[in-house]
Amino acid sequence: MALVPYVENPLPALSKLHSASAQFRFADHELRLSQDWKKLGVAAVVWDAAVVMCMYLELGEVELKGKAVIELGAGTGLVGIVAALLGAAVTITDRQPALEFLSANVKANLPPDTRGSASVSELSWGQGLDLYPAGGFDLVLGADIVYLEDTFAPLLRTLEHLCSDATAVLLACKIRYARDTDFLGMLRQRFAVEEAHYDQQRDIHIYKAWKLPPREDL
Template sequence: MGTTCLAGVFSKHFSLNSNFEFCGYSIKIARLLGSNRSISADVWESGIALCRYFEKEKISFTGKKVIELESGTGIVGILAALLGGDVTITEQPKTLEQIENNVSINIPFASRRRLKVSALTWGENHTDFPTDYDFILGADIVYNSITYPALIETLRHLADQGTTIYFSFQLRIMNSSAIFYEELLPLYFNCHIVDRLVDKDIIVYKITKINRLII
């Protein structure tokens, strides 16, 4: 396909954001537009904040098994793959095309064997996925209280005692995210704030599974 033809197809379906720079990598994110466009087409500030946290803490995912939940554009999972992780990026089926496109833009062909994109609906098909991830990532995925039980069920399946979970979220009016992190999640997980962007009301949590010893 020639450059002109590709540009025509691309402009018809996608709107390119500016490049994002993290950890020495330039990441270009394309958002799928159209009648089915949803919040998944946006690059949320909490996703950028989570990527900045990885940069600030010099976190390496080399050789680690990583899964990102409700990825949206794929930006967090793509960075984790660029930082050496064996990454599974998950979303609802209708959003997979957008993520796959961004993977093709940003991940070198030789590295794509370390990254896959899969449909995951919390509380439904989570048992199709392994239970031994080193890292679970999520940015602004906690916003609807109806989904909380399914998300916790999914996390309990995916995580073991050695799993580190990084979630970021932005406090908003009429958002019950704080209840999830402060009341529900601590029933099964240890939750610690590791970063806070006061000017944007964004919090980054480091979460680990509670070790319940059977006596």
């Protein structure tokens, strides 16, 4: 009988999620993000949407230098780290259970002179929003955060709270199920939405959105 070594996940696209780390080069820095799928699941692996978002940020089409940025559902923190390296002051957020792992990745990947530009804090969508300044950010970032139907309404409330009419929202999305587009429909009720970028290889869309003025008929 042939000896077949145990392979946790033989599909390359999924096995990368089971690696203990993922490496990238963005903003002239070598980045190494720790991953721990078994312990923390989706929050502790780098998703393609985050990689495509970082590639998009590097293109320079969105001004980051000196801007106040908040990242939602940051997971390992790759996007927030790259935004900080590109000159933004970034609040990197996720749910409480993800924060210790997230903080360690942020600390490990930002040089000491940039660490002051990034802070990690809890933001569970729709909850405790008063802790964050209403309309207080220039840019809101989210990579692969549109995937749980139950969170669509609180996620939209969170965006409405964080955005002024001058705030840009960038969402990097993998559309896996028809319901994912429901969120885009909800977003279009309150925000002007356009597709800013599409990565064909990874099938990731980047949507850019701005808050619409309040409707007088509501």
